[in-house]
Each structure stands twice: as C-alpha cells, then as structure tokens.
Amino acid sequence: MxxxxxxxxxxxxxxxxxxxxxxxxxxxxxxxxxxxxxxxxxxxxxxxxxxxxxxxxxxxxxxxxxxxxxxxxxxxxxxxQGFTRDLELIGVGYRAQMQGNDLKLSLGLSHDVVYTPRNGIKIATPKPTEIKIEGPDKQVVGQTAAEIRDFRPPEPYKGKGIKYSDEYVRRKEGKKK
CATH class of the missing domain: 3.90.930.12 (Ribosomal protein L6)
Structure with missing residues (x-):
C-alpha cells in the first residue's frame, strides 16, 4: 500500500x-x-x-x-511556487551571459555555445559563472539544466566544467613521476 x-x-x-x-x-x-x-x-x-x-x-x-x-x-x-535549478561554471574563461532570451556560453571551445530555452523556462545569470533556471514544470526545469550541463560536464582531474550547485565532483589524482 x-x-x-x-x-x-x-x-x-x-x-x-x-x-x-x-x-x-x-x-x-x-x-x-x-x-x-x-x-x-x-x-x-x-x-x-x-x-x-x-x-x-x-x-x-x-x-x-x-x-x-x-x-x-x-x-x-x-x-x-515554481522550481529552480542552479548551475555553476568552473574553469578559467568559462562564462555565461544572456543575449535576449538565449544563453551564450563561453566554455573553452573554438566557438561560443548558444542555448535557446523552451517555452515557460526563465534563465538568469546573476554572476558570469552562475546560471539560474526557473519554471513551473519540474521535469522541464531539470531537463533544461541537464542539457546545459551536457555542453561541458565536470571532469574529475581539475574539476572544470558545468556542475549543479549542490553536486560534488569526485576528484582523481593525476599521473605521478
């Protein structure tokens, strides 16, 4: 039951x-x-x-x-009340900014990544290294956060990438001589 x-x-x-x-x-x-x-x-x-x-x-x-x-x-x-999801960008030169309704991401690639959100989703960048996603549908907010995170997921050696604010990235030790 x-x-x-x-x-x-x-x-x-x-x-x-x-x-x-x-x-x-x-x-x-x-x-x-x-x-x-x-x-x-x-x-x-x-x-x-x-x-x-x-x-x-x-x-x-x-x-x-x-x-x-x-x-x-x-x-x-x-x-x-709505649902929110917070993302953090970690890395030298990793930046996020809004261009109208689109999110422009500089992630160390040869080009900037532009993400257009779905209807009903509001994206804000309070700081250049923070992204705040808001919306009424829990599934769509989570899916949007996952799509943005997939552009550059956090890597385990230096911790660079896009991570959730409450996510813990397990770090690995590098090669030794």
Whole structure:
C-alpha cells in the first residue's frame, strides 16, 4: 500500500484544478500545466483536494498510484511556487551571459555555445559563472539544466566544467613521476 499515494493533494487558494477526459489541468499564478492520467488509476477532485486510488489490485496500478500522486503534487507546487535549478561554471574563461532570451556560453571551445530555452523556462545569470533556471514544470526545469550541463560536464582531474550547485565532483589524482 502506498503511504504517499493515499494522501490527498491539497489545492491552495488561487489554484484551480480540473479533470477532463483522463487529463488533469492545474492553473495557478506561475502558469498552467496538464498531465495525461494513466488508465490504471482513478483520480477524484473532492473538498479535501485531489485523491488518487488504484483502479484494481494489479502490480502496475499500485506502482502508478504513488507516481501519479507525486506528479499531481509537483504540478500544484510548480504553479504556486515554481522550481529552480542552479548551475555553476568552473574553469578559467568559462562564462555565461544572456543575449535576449538565449544563453551564450563561453566554455573553452573554438566557438561560443548558444542555448535557446523552451517555452515557460526563465534563465538568469546573476554572476558570469552562475546560471539560474526557473519554471513551473519540474521535469522541464531539470531537463533544461541537464542539457546545459551536457555542453561541458565536470571532469574529475581539475574539476572544470558545468556542475549543479549542490553536486560534488569526485576528484582523481593525476599521473605521478
């Protein structure tokens, strides 16, 4: 039995949720999100919030029970407060700056890398070596951060590259004579 799945998702004031044709839509001050519900869960909108129940006792429906509840909870959190991901650039000459909506990265390559974010994602560079990614959808914010990090992931010998602010890069010892 899912401990988190049986808890209702509370809908705060200023947020509206609607379930139409196996699609849940959540609207709030930060934006609007929708999610196609799986067939093997039953979702109801009540006075205490949104409750999720498995449609039957199969292993697949019990697995999707908690996952669906967590996704709906993340949608409600995203349209009220939003999600952020912070990146750090480590290396001599590694810089980031905004050009309109695009992010221009100088990463020691022969050319500058220009990244165009997806709709609903806001990228800011408070310092030339910091990147802040904000948006209402947790998955899209994480995917955007991963795509930017993939341009130059941190390497283990000098630690140069783009890393998450909470990431620890394991360092290796170099060659010895």
């Amino acid at each position: 899912s401990r988190l799945g049986k808890l209702p998702v509370e809908i705060p004031s200023g947020v509206s949720a609607a379930i139409n044709n196996a699609v849940i839509q959540v609207k709030g001050p930060k934006g609007e999100l929708s999610f196609a519900l799986p067939r093997n869960v039953a979702v109801e909108h009540g006075d205490d919030g949104i409750t999720v129940q498995p449609a039957d006792e199969s292993k697949e429906s019990r697995a999707m029970w908690g996952t669906t509840r967590a996704t709906i909870s993340n949608m409600v959190h995203g349209v009220t």
